[in-house]
């Protein structure tokens with residue numbers, strides 16, 4: 266990227282700007298090369314300045330949440346990466362409606378609702394992403410999806426205009442939300458119900474316990490690699506294909522949960538991606554099932 270672009274990013278916002286920051290430090294899989302520039306706008310005005318500027322100068326923009334559903338390639342990402350976790354993370358409530366900004370963590374939102382005695386978000390306990398990433402991915406667990414509790418989502422378009430859309434006007438799917446690629450999620454409004462604090466807390470505890478039992482949380486990963494196909498859980502097909510424990514370099518199909526690829530320490534993105542491709546091929550050959558990726562692969566190799 267031209268040097269100038271970097272300087273311009275600096276002068277544009279008062280929030281932090283990092284250059285050539287290795288994205289493995291900003292993703293849960295712990296792989297990936299540098300971002301040309303990583304911007305942390307402090308508020309909507311700064312975000313607006315950045316996206317309008319990027320649009321004018323044709324700088325590619327990628328929004329990064331907690332990086333828990335991403336595999337960043339080894340040569341990193343060109344252009345600007347924008348992260349909302351430092352300035353845009355307010356969580357507020359009015360009656361039984363909770364509003365959370367995109368940069369807030371989903372776990373903070375869950376904890377907030379527990380403290381306020383509001384029920385509805387318990388199944389999302391332990392999902393490590395942000396509210397923005399959760400809405401973009403329509404994150405879900407134990408049969409629940411975020412769209413079930415969303416009332417509306419507020420977006421910023423590439424010209425900086427802000428628009429709020431009711432859930433009924435949004436096209437959510439299994440682990441996805443169809444919006445123009447330039448739209449940025451700013452905030453979600455969640456419709457919850459009053460409940461008994463003790464019972465809500467107990468449910469959160471039991472969901473976290475189930476997660477700890479089933480998932481390899483002691484290694485870096487990006488969560489489930491593949492979507493569950495209509496034929497049944499992806500993990501079952503991967504396990505039946507004999508792939509649990511299969512390794513390419515430092516990337517390994519988890520022994521505990523076959524739909525997780527874990528980083529044994531120093532994996533390269535290239536190893537993770539080759540392993541994903543190998544799993545896809547084996548499951549297709551052996552079971553006739555085409556696995557679709559849930560994780561997003563970004564950047565240059």
Ligand SMILES: Cc1cc2nc3c(=O)[nH]c(=O)nc-3n(C[C@H](O)[C@H](O)[C@H](O)COP(=O)(O)OP(=O)(O)OC[C@H]3O[C@@H](n4cnc5c(N)ncnc54)[C@H](O)[C@@H]3O)c2cc1C
Nearest residue numbers: 330331332333334394395397398399401404405450487488
């Ligand atoms: C151990 C582990 C367990 C997991 N368990 C689950 C689970 O049970 N269920 C589940 O659904 N997922 C799970 N995940 C995956 C992941 O946590 C979710 O997909 C989460 O919602 C991603 O949020 P994020 O902030 O990390 O998004 P990122 O990974 O940073 O980004 C994901 C996508 O969302 C886009 N995005 C992020 N923020 C915005 C925004 N503000 N506006 C527009 N686009 C945006 C990004 O550009 C990218 O395309 C798990 C991951 C791990 C590591």
